[in-house]
Amino acid sequence: MAISYKKREIEKKKAQKKKEKLRRREERKAEAPDSFAEMIAYVDANGNICDTPPEPDEVEKIELEDIQISIPKKEVSEDERPRGIVKFFDDKKGIGFISQSDSPNDIFFHCSNAPKSIKQGDEVNFDIESGPRGLNAVCIEYCNTVE
Incomplete structure (x- = not known):
């Protein structure tokens, strides 16, 4: 059975795309961090993302009673x-x-x-x-x- 020129070109392009996809996957695996600890990100006091954990001495303690979930109703005289x-x-x-x-x-x-x-x-x-x-x-x- 004879395969036309156009079909051969389409099969070559599919094979080329498959190789390229496999190559990109291998590159991502090589660049991936080795451990879970390298993937952790922290948020500092200003809300910025950083890779170092906050100092335990600098962490501000917040009491549960100080958290306001809604705006208190205005007292009307x-x-x-x-x-x-x-x-x-x-x-x-x-x-x-x-x-x-x-x-x-x-x-x-x-x-x-x-x-x-x-x-x-x-x-x-x-x-x-x-x-x-x-x-x-x-x-x-x-x-x-x-x-």
């Missing part, structure tokens, strides 16, 4: 709570909106989070909570305006 005016209230549906004094956004509230006698135009303090459809006002109280 009574006079720092958001303040607004009841812009709309529908007592049949039990819903309403508060117009914030320091923001152009209106906050939704439900009558279960407000005093029973709330009505449109009342000045109130409230807390903001994220709900399924946006921000909601909760813990609504009348303002303590002393004049």
Whole structure:
């Protein structure tokens, strides 16, 4: 059976690629470190990678209590709570909106989070909570305006 010239060239190229791949693999094996200790890298106090271990005397001890996983919640005093005016209230549906004094956004509230006698135009303090459809006002109280 006669093998065409093109098939012979393709087989020669495949054999050449296979030899080259084997040669590169042998070079990588020759250049590889001899032991596991040579492969270890250390991180210094500044976060840089180096090949020398840190000095045990220079290692800073960190207490478990000093690690903060999240930002602590801000303590809000009574006079720092958001303040607004009841812009709309529908007592049949039990819903309403508060117009914030320091923001152009209106906050939704439900009558279960407000005093029973709330009505449109009342000045109130409230807390903001994220709900399924946006921000909601909760813990609504009348303002303590002393004049």
